[in-house]
Amino acid sequence: MNKNRFWIRFGGAALTLFTSCQVAAESEQQWGIAAVYRVASIPFDTPSNDQSVSTFVPMMFFENEHVFVRGLEGGVFLHRFDDDRLELNALSRMRFIDVPASYQNAMEGDTADFGGQLKYHIDDRWSVDTELMTDSELRFHANLRLNGYFEADDWEFRPSLTLRYKDADFNSAYFAFAESSSENIGAGVDAKLGIGTRYHVVSNLYLLGEISATRLDDNAYHSDAVNERYQGEVYFGFGFFNDKSKPLRSSLNNKRYLRIAHGWGTTSNIGEIFSFNRENDPNNNQMTSVFYGHPLTDELFGLPLDIYFTPGLVHHWHSDVQTSSTEYVAAIKAYYTFDWPTQWRFGVAEGMSYIDHITYIEKTEMDRKGYTASHLLNYLDFSFDVNVGDLFNQPTWKQVWLGYSLHHRSAIFEKSSQYGRIKGGSNYNTVYVQFTF
Numbered sequence: 001m002n003k004n005r006f007w008i009r010f011g012g013a014a015l016t017l018f019t020s021c022q023v024a025a026e027s028e029q030q031w032g033i034a035a036v037y038r039v040a041s042i043p044f045d046t047p048s049n050d051q052s053v054s055t056f057v058p059m060m061f062f063e064n065e066h067v068f069v070r071g072l073e074g075g076v077f078l079h080r081f082d083d084d085r086l087e088l089n090a091l092s093r094m095r096f097i098d099v100p101a102s103y104q105n106a107m108e109g110d111t112a113d114f115g116g117q118l119k120y121h122i123d124d125r126w127s128v129d130t131e132l133m134t135d136s137e138l139r140f141h142a143n144l145r146l147n148g149y150f151e152a153d154d155w156e157f158r159p160s161l162t163l164r165y166k167d168a169d170f171n172s173a174y175f176a177f178a179e180s181s182s183e184n185i186g187a188g189v190d191a192k193l194g195i196g197t198r199y200h201v202v203s204n205l206y207l208l209g210e211i212s213a214t215r216l217d218d219n220a221y222h223s224d225a226v227n228e229r230y231q232g233e234v235y236f237g238f239g240f241f242n243d244k245s246k247p248l249r250s251s252l253n254n255k256r257y258l259r260i261a262h263g264w265g266t267t268s269n270i271g272e273i274f275s276f277n278r279e280n281d282p283n284n285n286q287m288t289s290v291f292y293g294h295p296l297t298d299e300l301f302g303l304p305l306d307i308y309f310t311p312g313l314v315h316h317w318h319s320d321v322q323t324s325s326t327e328y329v330a331a332i333k334a335y336y337t338f339d340w341p342t343q344w345r346f347g348v349a350e351g352m353s354y355i356d357h358i359t360y361i362e363k364t365e366m367d368r369k370g371y372t373a374s375h376l377l378n379y380l381d382f383s384f385d386v387n388v389g390d391l392f393n394q395p396t397w398k399q400v401w402l403g404y405s406l407h408h409r410s411a412i413f414e415k416s417s418q419y420g421r422i423k424g425g426s427n428y429n430t431v432y433v434q435f436t437f
Helices: 012-019 168-175 270-274 360-369
Strands: 030-041 052-063 067-070 073-081 086-095 111-121 126-134 140-148 150-152 155-166 188-202 205-215 230-241 257-266 286-297 305-316 325-339 343-355 376-387 400-410 425-436
Touching: 030 205, 052 230, 052 325, 052 343, 086 126, 140 168, 155 168, 257 400, 270 400, 270 425, 286 325, 286 425, 305 343, 325 376, 343 400, 360 425, 376 425
Parallel strands: none
Antiparallel strands: 030 052, 030 230, 052 067, 067 073, 073 086, 086 111, 111 126, 126 140, 140 155, 150 155, 155 188, 188 205, 205 230, 257 286, 257 425, 286 305, 305 325, 325 343, 343 376, 376 400, 400 425
């Protein structure tokens, strides 16, 4: 069998067996999705004397007893001790490299660090984090952070103080740019003081803000590349979260799902695709994906919208012009269901996508535009599906949906440093079968 072909078997017995497996209804989860704008001062001595750099940052939030996603960081709860006052977590966090925007693509955008975290909850308001982190080149830093949380009516405040130890390799790479300058500096400890706030406007709508200042250590400050001892940053934006004026519901109408899809690449953009003016990829590059949907809530602003946290795994098949690659996705997805005369749904998702090898479609576009391609990009998914049980008048198939989705990776028109300051990406037209359970 050709491995690039994708088969979906609608065997009645197998379908009935799958859809007969029912689980208890999920409760409402802690979740959120936000769009913020970040402005940071540039501490480096630059030829153009740039004073600041800005970036658009989409954010997701989700937390249950196993995993957490909190804007710029995410991780896994490994173990809890002492009546949950002490946590051991695996952690990944995005870190911005604040150089002028014109240099960020050549430096391949920002970076993500990985490591472990030990969090101690002093009481309901205060906690202490101890972290050991590394970048992809095993350059280490360690954080000691005091976190606070205060609430007053519709306001929430989160002050923090962080001491960060950076080893010599880390300090040399990110504050002396040793790979290009050949300057090496010693280790050091910088300090960061900040406060974040969230204001509940109405229902699920919130305003977000954060301000912080960092004092660089002596070794970093006295490097040839650095011009300023202090660096400031500001975030502001809005988001949709749980309505804090209502308790979390113990039971939701929407259920978990598993979606299996297969797709074909296209050289067309989103506008061309939705206007039915798309062109097929002449190299016939294809992908197969599996997505899990975890229900978060079944309403937004009082409207019947099913909201999910949906992680996915995507395999891009080998072709004449590319090797196979694996894509990892995490997103928040919303569905709106209507009857006409059977059940139909529109869906849209927003999140992040990381791929281990750049696909041919993206690489050729970036080469043509003179960009360095980015492994991490913004992810969008647009879908339209029909309930198979309604369509064929088979009550036992009510938990099955058949549909189309557009799998999209892009970098938000050069507005995001974390995506490499590029414009463009890739699109795949996919067909899928989705099982709820």
